[in-house]
Amino acid sequence: MTQSVEGSSSADRLVRFSTAERMIHRSIAVLMLTCMATAAVLYNAPIAVSIGHRRIVKLIHITCGFALPVPILLGAVFATYRADLRRLNRFRRSDWTWLRSGNRRDGSIRVGKFNAGQKLNAALSTGAMLVLLGTGTLMYFPNISRLSWRTGSTFVHDWFALAIGLLVIGHVRFAVKDPESRVGMKTGSVSAAWAHKQHGAWAAEQESSA
């Protein structure tokens, strides 16, 4: 990988994600899907009884849960990751327009590197992961808090697990519907044509700085 600067791409490809970002994304995906699969076994009656092995399933769930922040924190080392976090954090007026618009997908509202839906998903998922980590910690170490907080944590963990499950399903559904977006996460670059339609402002920005 010699392409280290965004925009230093060939004529029809734009660099979208660095190697570090793609590795982090993959690590989070594996850990998150493992957490979701083991959660299904721990929560759902028919699956729980058919799979059994509760102690091992619990161990896998807890290990992956506590490991989930690691790739996210490692990301802070990489400038590309930090830059994308900044982009996800900032909502502009056009983001609110985009969210309310009925034709948000036709490219008439020129979107930056991330559209407002991606920004919302990133923020909600991060918040939910923090809450799941905190409540999971309170449940796993019963001696560090009082009983009513542990009961509250169980309640919160249940509902936030359901919520983050829906966010992940939504995220995967949008990716499935848009093959070029998956190419972007798989190879690191996207076609300029796709970028102009889906992320017009970002494409222009990349080409002007190239």
Added chain:
Amino acid sequence: MTTQPTADAGMDADGATDTDAVVESGGTAVGRRIVLGVAALGVAGILTGRTLQDRLASVMAPIQNADPTGLTSLIPLGNTFRYYSVTGSVPRPTAENYRLTIGGLVADTKSYTLADLQAMPQTVLVRDFQCVTGWRVPQVHWSGVRLVDVLDAAQATSAATAVRFLSFDGTYTESLTLEQARRSDVLIALQMLGKPVSHDHGGPVRMYVAPMYGYKSTKWLSAIQLTAEVVPGYWETTGDYSIDGFIGASNGRDDDPVG
């Protein structure tokens, strides 16, 4: 390629215009506010969840516990049965080949078929079922043979001080002191929720130790052994739970006792 002005160029509240630097830093930090808001919601839930859950559960539990499809259990509302199995697939004995054996420190080893147990005097208990992880199912209907009747028939020797329960899942075990085992609210349960104990609930035969947390009530019961001392059970050898599992007086919990 010239840079086209974006739709919101120059229109942001903070006067952002369309340059690279602005794309990075323009707009407002809504993402961070959402993250903090969600985290605050989580903290509020930890502090108030117990009350909220009790209210939701009192409304939903009768619906969920009567739902034959189990679909409503996908909604995490708390006070319904959750199903725990510590091994892989658990055998499904039939009414014909099921046996419950009583052995160990006894004068008279016994083996009961399901019909034998059904022919014995049945005791009915309607009690809450409290799990050590927090959920509690209100007013569960139990019916079965008092453990003390079976112990008396087998005649424990003077060396016996404890009773050990084995499961035909091949892994799970539990124990009670002989004194605890002789209580009248300790049943070899044949019926639960008004019908024969289902496989998922530990059928055809399971223990129901009313005054203690659920892990003391061995599912898929296959053998009862009289022993010289209490042998710590499956969740007790790992240090997870207390050996004496009285509800509200063990495991660092303060639940209302069942009685």
